[in-house]
Structures are given as C-alpha cells and as structure tokens.
Amino acid sequence: MPDATYSLARVRALGVAHVPGDRGGLESLRAAADQAGRRLVDVLGPDGKPGITLGWRIGDEPSVLDEPLSEICRQVTVSVQLMLAACLRCCWPDPAEPLYPGGAATEADVFRALDGLRSQASGPEHSEAGKGVHSSRKSALRVLRACAFLEPGAEDGRIRLGSAIALWTPSEIAELARNYDLLPSPRGGAS
Amino acid sequence: MITVSVLDDLTATRRAEVMAAIAAIETAERPVPARSFRALAEAPMRQIVEQVLAVSGRVLVSSGSGYLSGYDDSIAARLADEGVGVLKAEDRAVLTLLVLLSVAMPRAERRIPADAPWSRGEPVLRDRLKDSRVPDGVIDAALRRLRDARIIQIGPQGLSPGAQFDRLTPAAAVGIFEELILLAEPHGPLASQIRGRRAARGASTSRISA
Secondary structure (H helix, E strand, O other): OHHHHHHHHHHHHOOOOOOOHHHHHHHHHHHHHHHOEEEEEEEEEOOOOOOEEEEEOOOOOOOOOOOOOOHOOOOOOOHHHHHHHHHHHOOOOOOOOOOOOOOOOHHHHHHHHHHHHHHHOOOOOOOHHHHHHHHHHHHHHHHHHEEEEEEEEOOOOOOOOOOOHHHHOOHHHHHHHHHHOOOOOOOOEEE | OOOOHHHHHHHHHHHHHHHHHHHHHHHOOOEEEEOOOOHHHHHHHHHHHHHHHHOOOOEEEEEEOOOEEEEEEHHHHHHOOOOOOOOOOOHHHHHHHHHHHHHHHHHHOOOOOOOHHHHOOOEEEEHHHHHOOOOHHHHHHHHHHHHHHOOOEEEEOEEOOHHHHHHHOHHHHHHHHHHHHHOOOOHHHHHHHHHHHHHHHHHHHHHHHH
C-alpha cells in the first residue's frame, strides 16, 4: 500500500491535516489526490496553522441530487440552515473579501442575527419557548461543527467558518455574495 | 513528477460518469442505488470506480441494492493504531451498549435476520441505556456526539445504529460482531471459536511475514 494512499485516507479521516513538512511529501500527496480525482485544498487548522483538506477537482464536485435521489443525502433541518446563514453573515462582514477563512464571531452575534428573524416573524417569545429555541440553536451549532461547516469548538468560544466552506466553488460563493443582503444580520435580521 | 491515473485513460464522458458516482458514494448518507449511476450499474465501470477509490485508501461497499464507500480494512487498522478517527472511551462505551441492545441481542434471539444492515437495528429507549453503570450525564453527552456524527440515529421509537454503519466493510462488520460476542459471552462456545480463528489467523500471518 503506497504511503501516499495512507496519507490521503488520513487527511480524509482527520478532516484537516497539517501540511507535510517536506516539499516532496506534499507534492506526492497532491499527485496521489489528482489520481484519485481529488485535490488538496489549503485551509486553516483549528490551531490557526496552515492545513490541508481533501476536496474535489474543479468540475467534479458532488452535485445536488434531485428527487428521489435527494433522499440518500443527509437532510438538514431549517434551523440548521438558518444557523449556517447567520454564521456566514457574521463571519463574513464584507462580501467583497474572500469568504474563507473569514473572521471570528461571537455566539451572541449569531444568536442576535437569528433573533432578528424571529421578531419579524413571530413576535416576542415566552421563557419556555425561549429555552427551546436556545437548545435548538446549540444543537444546530453542534451539527455544523460536526459537518465541518464551522470549526470545532474553540477554547475562546468564538465561531469560525470550517474547512467545508473552503471547498465551495467560486460560482457558489459569487451566488452567495449576490444574495448577501438576504443573510440574517446581527444588526436586525436580513437587511 | 509524472503520474498516470486510471482516470486519464477514460473519455471525458466516462470520466465524468465515474467521478459522479464516486462523489455520490463518498458523500451520501444512505446507500446509492446502483441503477442511479451508470458507473455503479455496469460491472466494468464499477471496477474503475474501485480502482480510483483505492488510490485514496477507500473501497466500494455494497449495501442492499446500493453502494457506499468505506476505508480499506488495512488502512482503517493503521488509522486506529495511530489514534486517528478513534471515538472517545465514553462514546465507545455508550455505542457498545446500544449496539448490544439494538442489534446483537435481537440477532441472537432471531428477531432480526443475521444479514440485516446494522442501521436497521431495533430501536432502544434511552432509559434502557441508563440501567448501566455509565453515569446518565455521560450517556447524554455521548449520545449527542454520536448522533451529530451520524453514528447513531434517534427516531420516534428510540435509538439505533446510524447511517455510518452502512459504510462498514464485511470484515469490519464481522469484527464488531465478534467483539460483541466476546464481550457478552466470553466463555461461550462461539467466543472459543472466535479466539481459535483469530489465533490461527495470527499464526498464519506470522508465517507469511517471517
């Protein structure tokens, strides 16, 4: 079993791996990824140091599957989708700048962005309902971290975009930038 | 550095078909129906899919009438030896309890077929796990992590193994089941057979490597 094969599997298992110290090691890993129809993407590790993750060659990215095949994909709840939208807005304050790695946001910022949506749609909430909302938001953050859309929980408790965002294509990011104002903002829902 | 990939020998159309199938089986949560992708439906193209997967230490896993991908057994063993992708001890304990109650015992009592997918276990109530010596708080935290990673699923009837179990290779699935037998009935006849088989395998491996 070639060592590059194991190294590629290791990158996949880790999600984000450190960049090999020697140039030859990195080149052979990139070549192996290319043979597998994949590519190495530069990202930031949870420690803030440069890392690599396994992406897809341009044009080979997984496509969104239509019905009935969409049933085989992980289904994401509306609360998780909204949480991702709020995190994107809070961690990407200027859509003219690159989306990834973006900046760090506080949980309070992200929750305030979502509060804006709630007050527009449903008015003030009661304390029991509020507890349920808080728990659902925490759960959504955990799911996004588990899927690498957000970095795993950092000790400072701040929210940062994860390596899965680094795999988004330029056209996907351009589409997001065009609709930036629809993302929930901490300054009062979608602006 | 010049490298040649099996992908380079394919026409653009064939290459796109192979990569579409690979992207689907690498990212889907449930088995991808073979009929949905030509590269999975046709045996010669499926072989190419296997060759491309092998470059990154992955294998094609057949599950029902569909396919997913998983780690090659030797790669998975090496990753585990290095501690990569290994669950926390408390998560392993809770998962073991769940798999025992949801799959191993129902199989032993023939309530579910021996060849049923692991992700089709009998649902188990959360309180049943709490009959164990593992503290309740530890169980709740472990269940959250296991659910977020899709290693378990929580349905209206209770908890059962999740979609990640569909990615087990046949050898990995047998290995887990054997470990459960060794745990549940360490002095039973099945456990003796398992230990005997493993000892014989170990002896033959050392003869080969000598």
